[in-house]
Amino acid sequence: MQYDMPLYRPPSEANSLIFQITLGCSWNRCLFCGMYKSKRYQVRKWEEIEKDVLEMAWLQPDTRRIFLADGDALGVETPFLIRILELLNEKFRSLERVGIYAGPTNFKDKTISNLKALRKRKLDMLYLGIETGNDDLLKRICKGAGSAEIIEAGRKALDAGLRLSTIILLGLGGVDGSFVHAKDSAKVVNAINPSFLSCLTLMLGHFSEVYETKIMGDGFKLLDKRQSLQELRWFVEDLELKGTHFGTEHASNYLPIHGDFPQDKQKILKLIDMALGDKKSGLLRPEWARGL
Numbered sequence: 001m002q003y004d005m006p007l008y009r010p011p012s013e014a015n016s017l018i019f020q021i022t023l024g025c026s027w028n029r030c031l032f033c034g035m036y037k038s039k040r041y042q043v044r045k046w047e048e049i050e051k052d053v054l055e056m057a058w059l060q061p062d063t064r065r066i067f068l069a070d071g072d073a074l075g076v077e078t079p080f081l082i083r084i085l086e087l088l089n090e091k092f093r094s095l096e097r098v099g100i101y102a103g104p105t106n107f108k109d110k111t112i113s114n115l116k117a118l119r120k121r122k123l124d125m126l127y128l129g130i131e132t133g134n135d136d137l138l139k140r141i142c143k144g145a146g147s148a149e150i151i152e153a154g155r156k157a158l159d160a161g162l163r164l165s166t167i168i169l170l171g172l173g174g175v176d177g178s179f180v181h182a183k184d185s186a187k188v189v190n191a192i193n194p195s196f197l198s199c200l201t202l203m204l205g206h207f208s209e210v211y212e213t214k215i216m217g218d219g220f221k222l223l224d225k226r227q228s229l230q231e232l233r234w235f236v237e238d239l240e241l242k243g244t245h246f247g248t249e250h251a252s253n254y255l256p257i258h259g260d261f262p263q264d265k266q267k268i269l270k271l272i273d274m275a276l277g278d279k280k281s282g283l284l285r286p287e288w289a290r291g292l
Helices: 046-059 078-091 104-109 112-120 135-140 147-159 178-192 205-216 225-237 265-277
Strands: 017-020 065-069 097-102 123-131 163-170 196-201 244-247 258-261
Touching: 017 046, 046 078, 078 112, 097 104, 104 147, 112 123, 112 147, 123 147, 123 178, 135 147, 135 178, 147 163, 147 178, 163 178, 163 225, 178 225, 196 225, 225 265, 258 265
Parallel strands: 017 065, 065 097, 097 123, 123 163, 163 196, 196 244
Antiparallel strands: 244 258
16 A cells, blocks of 8 residues: 555554545635645545455555544545545454544534444544634634534534544744633533643744745734743633543644543643743753654
8 A cells, every 4th residue: 555645644653554535625725734735636446446445455454543634634525534444444354433534514414314324334433623713813724614613513423423532823923912812722622522632833834934924914923932922811701611632732732631520620720830930940941853
């Protein structure tokens, strides 16, 4: 099996067998994301997918976890997804779960009944990038959905019995929009109450200046280390979640933390406050190690 590169997967799918059922992202317009800009979106042919599955079933018959790529493979029509999942269940007898990336636009044509049919065939985990809960910012970054649509999508997945892993992107609102980005994002996350919640930090490297001046404009300025921590603090202090695992372990973040809500909320806030108050605490990830 050969992959059409680049290939991306969530950190928690590091040990999963990956099948590309789509190439690229069906939306692919988010201004902050460069992941699939080199690809033209397409759903792969059944014959190609089947060939990959049969090959890997022979090579790795005891596979227990599978991830379906590329960017938002949940956008594939439900009958075709069911056919793929049934093949995976047939060929991998030890299969426990299947994960998949999802975008908020993918849910418009997916009913709860559709999602339950996928869940029945071991689709278990959906990865949904919320990015922000602020409607003005969602429009500005061309996310393709507003906060109400994102909440509806998340709740639909959970109501169907699926587990939902969501992402908020720290720094997306820049310096001037930091506070409202944090507060509005907490409102959306609270309304969904996902199974998992992660924060990543916007990293642009050599494209920082272009992003600030030409893409976002209007005085947009990226956050520095301390501002990023303060935004994280504003966000976490408003979270009212039940049964959600929270983490910032991704390498883009300055402060790697994790815990469960609600029981670990105060512990997490205390750790953020320590990092904000002590520049020599050693809690923060060095700049050279970020993004690895």
